[in-house]
Amino acid sequence: MIYQGVYRTPSLWCRLHSTYVRKMRYLFKLKEDDGICRQAQNSGTFYLFHNLSPFVKKVGSKYLAPQISVAEMKSILGKFKQNEQMIEDSVLIGCSDECMAYFALDLGSLEKSVIESELRGSFTELRKAFFQLDGKDAPLLSSAQALLRWHDTHQYCSKTGQPTQKNLAGSKRVCHTNGIIYYPQMSPVVITLVSDGSRCLLARQASFPKGMYSALAGFCDVGETLEETVRREVAEEVGLEVESLWYSASQHWPFPNSSLMIACHALVQPQPTKISVNKLELEAAGWFSLEEIMEALRREPNPLKQEDGSFSLFLPPKWAIAHQLIQEWVKLQASSPA
Numbered sequence: 001m002i003y004q005g006v007y008r009t010p011s012l013w014c015r016l017h018s019t020y021v022r023k024m025r026y027l028f029k030l031k032e033d034d035g036i037c038r039q040a041q042n043s044g045t046f047y048l049f050h051n052l053s054p055f056v057k058k059v060g061s062k063y064l065a066p067q068i069s070v071a072e073m074k075s076i077l078g079k080f081k082q083n084e085q086m087i088e089d090s091v092l093i094g095c096s097d098e099c100m101a102y103f104a105l106d107l108g109s110l111e112k113s114v115i116e117s118e119l120r121g122s123f124t125e126l127r128k129a130f131f132q133l134d135g136k137d138a139p140l141l142s143s144a145q146a147l148l149r150w151h152d153t154h155q156y157c158s159k160t161g162q163p164t165q166k167n168l169a170g171s172k173r174v175c176h177t178n179g180i181i182y183y184p185q186m187s188p189v190v191i192t193l194v195s196d197g198s199r200c201l202l203a204r205q206a207s208f209p210k211g212m213y214s215a216l217a218g219f220c221d222v223g224e225t226l227e228e229t230v231r232r233e234v235a236e237e238v239g240l241e242v243e244s245l246w247y248s249a250s251q252h253w254p255f256p257n258s259s260l261m262i263a264c265h266a267l268v269q270p271q272p273t274k275i276s277v278n279k280l281e282l283e284a285a286g287w288f289s290l291e292e293i294m295e296a297l298r299r300e301p302n303p304l305k306q307e308d309g310s311f312s313l314f315l316p317p318k319w320a321i322a323h324q325l326i327q328e329w330v331k332l333q334a335s336s337p338a
């Protein structure tokens, strides 16, 4: 009872809870209560997508993801003679410290160029914009795209074949024929920086930009623990046996679908460390010294062709979790005895 009373008295509620707790409780209510979520949609802001490409504005070499007000949204829909109810197709992706809700909406059914000229920006493939996005916008757009994609591909119940309906926030879909509730899914992936104590192991897939190397990554198989996935992936991809491993951090990753990247460090025995690259998975893999890594960290994360035609080593951008693993490894080298 006291709990409910606090909820209904905003000033007391604000005094009793930190900004973070307030935000999380607010988002929880929006996911649980369609009525409150509908109100939030009428005062919130919107990140727009067109067939899963986010709406961005280029400022210098950076991309910014503008938040569109509900008034602008209504004006755009009016221009297309669309019912304002289309706003309810949006999905909740977060809120400001002041509890103003953020939504994402895919306007793929409307003419792209008209929206682009109206809002003076462009719908750009997320892969293209991702590394030039602001550190705040990238995770928002990445989870927004993942959620919009999940709704797009889960329109029907896989048991009855009947249409499913999303709740207003988009945190689930329900098949009303049999009551099955579907929740958005993501695939767990481990990303592992292997070290032999003095060098670290990086690899590249043929699809990476030329010169870019990263940590080893792989999807978890059903039934595996994270530790088992790390050991299996390292054995599968480079033919080495992991001796010990430890968790570092995690990150949502939007490509190719929605993954939860779980980042670990792993140690292999110093000898033998001969790599046998699985060419079905990787184009190349190799051991890199601290000096080579430090030099690569000073370089811009872009392909750089050398005189002999090869490309200089470069690493994933700063806020990719692989970059974080590499930075941690460098710190560890500096702090461990030679």
Ligand SMILES: NC(=O)C1=CN([C@@H]2O[C@H](COP(=O)(O)OP(=O)(O)OC[C@H]3O[C@@H](n4cnc5c(N)ncnc54)[C@H](O)[C@@H]3O)[C@@H](O)[C@H]2O)C=CC1
Residues within 6 Å of the ligand: 187, 189, 191, 214, 215, 216, 217, 218, 219, 220, 253, 255, 256, 257, 259, 281, 316, 320, 321, 322, 323
């Ligand atoms: N942040 C970074 O620096 C890096 C991120 N990644 C990401 O890690 C993820 C996994 O890396 P990979 O080496 O490609 O994985 P991987 O080593 O498991 O190989 C990919 C293969 O696994 C199979 N697979 C099993 N479960 C799958 C699922 N749920 N979805 C898709 N394929 C599945 C498919 O046959 C696919 O071709 C990718 O999403 C990739 O984008 C990969 C390398 C670096």
Ligand SMILES: [Mg+2]
Residues within 6 Å of the ligand: 216, 217, 218, 237, 281
């Ligand atoms: Mg892999």
